[in-house]
Structure formats: structure tokens, C-alpha cells
Amino acid sequence: MKQSFYDLNYSDLEKIVTQNNLNDSAASVLFNWHYKKKETAQCVDKIAKCSVAFFENTFDFSLPEIDTVHESNNDRTVKFLFKLKDHHKIETVLIPFHNKYSICLSSQVGCAMNCSFCFTGKQGLKRNLTTSEIVGQFIQAWRWLAANRPREERILNIVFMGQGEPLHNFDAVKKACEIFLSKHGTSIGVQKITISTAGYIPGLKRWSQEIPGVNLALSLHSPVEKKRNELIPINKKYPLDEVLATIDQIPLSKKQFITYEYILIKDFNDTPDDAKKLGTMLAGKSAYINLIPFNAFPGSHYQRPDLDKIEQFKQVLDTFKIPTLIRTAKGDDVLAACGQLNSKNKIAIRC
Ligand code: SAH
Numbered sequence: 001m002k003q004s005f006y007d008l009n010y011s012d013l014e015k016i017v018t019q020n021n022l023n024d025s026a027a028s029v030l031f032n033w034h035y036k037k038k039e040t041a042q043c044v045d046k047i048a049k050c051s052v053a054f055f056e057n058t059f060d061f062s063l064p065e066i067d068t069v070h071e072s073n074n075d076r077t078v079k080f081l082f083k084l085k086d087h088h089k090i091e092t093v094l095i096p097f098h099n100k101y102s103i104c105l106s107s108q109v110g111c112a113m114n115c116s117f118c119f120t121g122k123q124g125l126k127r128n129l130t131t132s133e134i135v136g137q138f139i140q141a142w143r144w145l146a147a148n149r150p151r152e153e154r155i156l157n158i159v160f161m162g163q164g165e166p167l168h169n170f171d172a173v174k175k176a177c178e179i180f181l182s183k184h185g186t187s188i189g190v191q192k193i194t195i196s197t198a199g200y201i202p203g204l205k206r207w208s209q210e211i212p213g214v215n216l217a218l219s220l221h222s223p224v225e226k227k228r229n230e231l232i233p234i235n236k237k238y239p240l241d242e243v244l245a246t247i248d249q250i251p252l253s254k255k256q257f258i259t260y261e262y263i264l265i266k267d268f269n270d271t272p273d274d275a276k277k278l279g280t281m282l283a284g285k286s287a288y289i290n291l292i293p294f295n296a297f298p299g300s301h302y303q304r305p306d307l308d309k310i311e312q313f314k315q316v317l318d319t320f321k322i323p324t325l326i327r328t329a330k331g332d333d334v335l336a337a338c339g340q341l342n343s344k345n346k347i348a349i350r351c
Helices: 010-019 026-036 049-058 131-148 166-181 201-210 225-231 240-248 272-282 307-318
Strands: 065-071 078-083 089-097 100-104 108-110 125-128 155-160 193-197 215-219 258-264 287-293 324-326
Touching: 010 026, 026 049, 026 131, 065 131, 078 131, 089 131, 100 131, 125 166, 131 155, 131 166, 155 166, 166 193, 166 201, 193 201, 193 258, 201 240, 215 240, 258 272, 258 307, 272 287, 272 307, 287 307, 307 324
Parallel strands: 100 155, 155 193, 193 215, 215 258, 258 287, 287 324
Antiparallel strands: 065 078, 078 089, 089 100, 108 125
């Protein structure tokens, strides 16, 4: 089986060009063609015919196939179900803001973290995605926008908040980030990429060494050990205080901060006392808190708190002077909101 072209970062491509005595410019021409122009056809830019023939014969240029597209009726959110070569399915979401989009990418088929509030975790981990399957989600979503919402094909932010634990599939995610960042291709700014983690310490340590600058979001969800153990089982192996200590060692630039995500679940972690403990834990850090009211999914037993409870929680955090945002759910009519992604769920269900 041929290797996917989309598994190569720029330096891999340069090495291949040198080893095969191809024209020096081939790497930049090809990256530009496939990642900047996002062309579907064979490259006909300024590149020697023999180089084109070499790449066509050596590499696979296919991408994950779009199986189904769900467009939200409430906002402009789009959820894609992709079919992979081995027939596994994964989901990707385009989240609108003005006429631009953030893209929420999946990093694994299913997830091993088994968080009690998350629909994806209910599937268990099937396998890691390859780099080409990760960058493929981006390219296919971009092409869909170009074809279906012309002049709206602006994807400004990339968040690894879809299915899977990105730091548990570190190598493929890292290479995908390198491809997104490459100035020869999509040239996405380092501050525009965010990796969200449940607190997988081995990956966090590698992240700080190998892809510093890419933003980090920690799914915190409760400052109380017993409650976090229930929500995020890997907290028993990698407890929150160790996760926070690992994050504290990561050098941040002046403009950079860590996002702490906090799902608000009715009568579980939504009291002013929880907010006070959270504020005390994060006070003085370069922190930004995202409050995510729990999104229901078929079979979930948790509930979302009432709006006044959510606002009260934020008010307590405000007293700690930590910037806090209440994240409004987008695309929840097509189960595209946080934690509602589950590729077995082929039909959009209104919750
Ligand atoms: N494994 C990574 C990324 C995937 S989840 C992580 O744990 O961070 C992305 C975000 O969605 C996380 O903050 C996650 O906790 C949140 N999320 C998961 N299920 C949710 C649900 N049902 N309602 C609201 N947010 C949810």
C-alpha cells in the first residue's frame, strides 16, 4: 500500500526530494498546491514532469471521504461524518463565528479516557488516527465550504476538541500541527491551534518540549478529587495536582495563557463552593476559564444547570479576577456540540 502524501511534514518531503534527486523546488511547490490552494487534481504548477510522475507513483493522495453532512438549523454549524478506509467513522465540526469558522478536529476513533459525561468515550478506543486522517478532515471541510458556502472558506482556528484524546496520539497530532503551521502550506498561526486534554501527563510533558506555542486547554471539570475521579477516570492515575504542576512548568509567552475547561453539571459541580475552590486553585496563573454547560446526549444521566446558577458560578470566579467565558452551545440540534460526538450515531437527534 502506498504511503499517504498527507502523512509527510515539510522536512519529510524535503528529504524525499533530495534522496530522489528531484528538483529542489518540488517540496514547496507541492505543499503550496495541496495545502494552500487545496487542489484536488494532480499538481501542474511549476514542477518538472518527472517529479510529478514520481509523487503520483509513490504516494497516495486520497483523503477521508465525507459520508454525511449535517447543517444546523439554529446557527451555521456543520458536522461532517467521515468514512475512513477501514470503514471506521469519525466526526469533525465547523463552528461559525461571523463569516469565519473554527474547526474542531478528531484525533482518534473513539477514546480511551472514558469520561462519564462524554458521548465519544462510550465507544471506547478503536484506534489512533493517522496524520493524513487529521489534516484530511481540515482539507475536506475547507473544500466543502468552498463548494457550498463560497467566500466563507475561512477556517481561522483549529481546536483538537473532537473525538479522542490528542495527547494520547501525540506523534500523529504533532505532525498534523507541523503541517498546519508550515509557511509553505496552510500557514496557520501557532496561537490559532489549541489542543485540549483530559490531563494525560506523558503527552503534556512531550507537548511542552516538542510543540510549545500551540495553545493548551485542560479539561478540569472539578477541583475536588473525588468528583474529578468520577468524571475523568484517568485522574486516578494522573491526579489534578500533578497535572497542574506539570502545566505550571511549561514556559508561556507573555500573550499566552492556558484555557481551563469546566463542564457545569446540575447539582454535581455547580455550587458557589465549587466555584470558590476552582478560583482558589487557578488564581494567579495565566488562566482563562471556559464554562461549558453540560450538553446532553442520548442516554446521558447528567443535566445542565439553570442559567442563573451558571451566572452565579461565573460571578464567584470574577471575584478571583480570572477571565471567564460561558460557552454557548453551537450545533447542539445536530449533536455537534462538545461531547456529543459519537460516530456510531449516524442520525442527527435533537436533544
Ligand atoms: N479528550 C480531550 C478533547 C475532547 S473533549 C479532552 O478531554 O479535553 C473536548 C471538550 O469537550 C472537553 O473540555 C470535554 O470535557 C468537553 N465535553 C465532553 N463531553 C461534554 C458534554 N457532554 N457536554 C459539554 N462538554 C463536554
